[in-house]
Amino acid sequence: MDILRFYLNGDLREIDFSAKESPPLYCSVLHYLRKYEKLTGTKEVCGRGDCGACTVILASKDTVSGREKRFSVDSCLMRLPQLHGKHLLTIEAPDQYLNTRAVKKAFLKERASQCGFCSPGMVLSTYIHVKNQIPFNREDIQRSLSGNLCRCSGYQAIMDAALFLEKCPEIPGKKELPLAFPEPESKMLLFKQDDLVYVIPSTLQEFYRVRKTWPVARIAAGFTGSCMDYKSSVIDISHIPELTHVKVTDTHITLGAACNFETMKKELGSLFPYMMPYLDEFASLQVRNQATLGGNIADGSPVGDTMPLCLAHDAVFLVAGPHGTRSIEARRFTTGYRQVALKPGELILAVEFPRQDEDAFYFAHKQARRRNMDISSVSFVARVNLRGKTCRDIRLAYGGMAAVPTRSMNAERFLKGKIFSLNNCRKASALLEKDFTPLSDVRGSATYRMDVAKNMLLLLYESYTGNHD
Numbered sequence: 069m070d071i072l073r074f075y076l077n078g079d080l081r082e083i084d085f086s087a088k089e090s091p092p093l094y095c096s097v098l099h100y101l102r103k104y105e106k107l108t109g110t111k112e113v114c115g116r117g118d119c120g121a122c123t124v125i126l127a128s129k130d131t132v133s134g135r136e137k138r139f140s141v142d143s144c145l146m147r148l149p150q151l152h153g154k155h156l157l158t159i160e161a162p163d164q165y166l167n168t169r170a171v172k173k174a175f176l177k178e179r180a181s182q183c184g185f186c187s188p189g190m191v192l193s194t195y196i197h198v199k200n201q202i203p204f205n206r207e208d209i210q211r212s213l214s215g216n217l218c219r220c221s222g223y224q225a226i227m228d229a230a231l232f233l234e235k236c237p238e239i240p241g242k243k244e245l246p247l248a249f250p251e252p253e254s255k256m257l258l259f260k261q262d263d264l265v266y267v268i269p270s271t272l273q274e275f276y277r278v279r280k281t282w283p284v285a286r287i288a289a290g291f292t293g294s295c296m297d298y299k300s301s302v303i304d305i306s307h308i309p310e311l312t313h314v315k316v317t318d319t320h321i322t323l324g325a326a327c328n329f330e331t332m333k334k335e336l337g338s339l340f341p342y343m344m345p346y347l348d349e350f351a352s353l354q355v356r357n358q359a360t361l362g363g364n365i366a367d368g369s370p371v372g373d374t375m376p377l378c379l380a381h382d383a384v385f386l387v388a389g390p391h392g393t394r395s396i397e398a399r400r401f402t403t404g405y406r407q408v409a410l411k412p413g414e415l416i417l418a419v420e421f422p423r424q425d426e427d428a429f430y431f432a433h434k435q436a437r438r439r440n441m442d443i444s445s446v447s448f449v450a451r452v453n454l455r456g457k458t459c460r461d462i463r464l465a466y467g468g469m470a471a472v473p474t475r476s477m478n479a480e481r482f483l484k485g486k487i488f489s490l491n492n493c494r495k496a497s498a499l500l501e502k503d504f505t506p507l508s509d510v511r512g513s514a515t516y517r518m519d520v521a522k523n524m525l526l527l528l529y530e531s532y533t534g535n536h537d
């Protein structure tokens with residue numbers, strides 16, 4: 069059995085899960101910090117990734133470049149074994165490893181802390197914004213802090229504190245020592261406790277082997293989707309190279325299924341800039357650093373944000389199982405409410421997006437009750453290929469309108485071959501009634517959803533004219 073090794077605030081930790089009084093194998097990092105390390109600066113509120121009170125900084129070392137990378141995560145969503153090989157930094161870390169002095173001073177100066185419960189998370193999210201050199205403007209800072217809630221409503225003061233840092237002579241994150249990391253290992257890892265195992269295969273072949281040995285173990289990647297509450301044995305697929313690889317050719321971009329949303333944003337956003345604001349509205353920075361593309365697709369949610377993107381781009385899912393690999397078109401993947409076309413033992417390896425559509429116009433919109441940190445009521449991604457003013461080809465993909473994310477085939481058929489005009493978009497929007505019978509739930513009534521979906525077609529046209537006048 070393997071020993072879990074990671075650094076915490078500069079010191080090596082080694083955990084043998086078979087030892088008496090070791091933390092549970094499924095223990096969250098948050099619970100571990102508070103109960104086993106007595107590091108109570110990391111706060112617990114929601115326990116589900118919604119508030120950011122438990123924000124911590126995780127550092128990893130790139131095995132090729134040797135460069136250290138720091139990012140923020142919600143410790144309530146992370147499992148202890150996910151820390152293997154990493155360096156974890158909490159609000160209590162000494163300045164030489166995590167220099168947050170300037171951020172704390174700015175918070176004091178602007179009186180940005182009232183009860184103080186959200187403050188450790190707010191300070192760390194502000195720190196990572198500066199450390200990772202994200203542009204210094206109100207909108208970008210708001211985006212970096214969108215995963216942190218303050219119930220004392222101190223947002224204005226918090227923003228002022230963050231903006232003050234631009235003028236601050238003592239830059240956060242400067243004068244830090246390089247972090248230590250455990251020796252890198254490129255082998256399979258197996259942590260065991262009583263009847264439970266947490267296995268991290270390092271190759272696809274190992275995955276097939278361990279799948280046979282532990283057929284009931286749950287497959288997990290980022291633990292932010294349906295894996296969040298697992299207390300069972302787990303096969304963690306996030307270290308399999310085929311699942312983390314990104315390949316860009318003249319015709320395609322292929323993203324490994326275990327790429328997180330920040331990677332996806334960077335890679336897809338550079339080829340398809342229209343996606344940036346849409347992907348920015350996915351959860352929060354902390355969740356985007358954890359959640360994976362494959363997990364979002366495999367969850368089969370009717371309101372998952374990536375399926376409309378995949379449908380509009382005619383993406384193809386590369387799937388591998390013990391009997392070989394195959395491709396599944398995005399439109400054939402979700403077969404019913406939270407049901408997908410994967411056979412037992414199969415994994416999504418990667419998602420292939422064609423990039424040939426140079427004459428295509430794209431549009432995406434996510435309608436939710438809040439701009440950030442909310443699940444869509446309705447999401448919409450469209451691709452329009454025009455020849456002159458005539459619509460040569462079109463994809464209108466919706467989430468939240470049916471049991472599965474799906475295209476509006478009637479509206480697409482109507483628009484194809486016609487002049488792309490406001491009048492025709494209006495007529496097409498009426499046809500959505502033929503394609504969809506949305507449900508009413510807490511995120512919106514059926515009537516609201518239908519109205520939003522229709523208006524999105526008009527927004528698509530408005531966006532097109534705004535970009536082509």
Ligand SMILES: Cc1cc2nc3c(=O)[nH]c(=O)nc-3n(C[C@H](O)[C@H](O)[C@H](O)COP(=O)(O)OP(=O)(O)OC[C@H]3O[C@@H](n4cnc5c(N)ncnc54)[C@H](O)[C@@H]3O)c2cc1C
Pocket residue numbers: 116117118286287288289290291292293294295296305311325326349350351352355358359360361362363364365366367371372373374410414415416417441442443444
């Ligand atoms: C606070 C919060 C906010 C969120 N906001 C959004 C949002 O705005 N939009 C949205 O769409 N979702 C949102 N989600 C949902 C979630 O983050 C995503 O669905 C995420 O992409 C799931 O990925 P994961 O790696 O965490 O999945 P996991 O929880 O690890 O796995 C989810 C499921 O997928 C399976 N799986 C994972 N990877 C693969 C693979 N490669 N092949 C086959 N099966 C696989 C697992 O077995 C499991 O059944 C949010 C979640 C949280 C906690």
Ligand code: FES
Pocket residue numbers: 111112113114115116117118119120121122123142143144145
């Ligand atoms: S406790 Fe709320 S995000 Fe972790």
Ligand code: FES
Pocket residue numbers: 180181182183184185186187217218219220221222
């Ligand atoms: S200062 Fe009280 S929750 Fe933010």
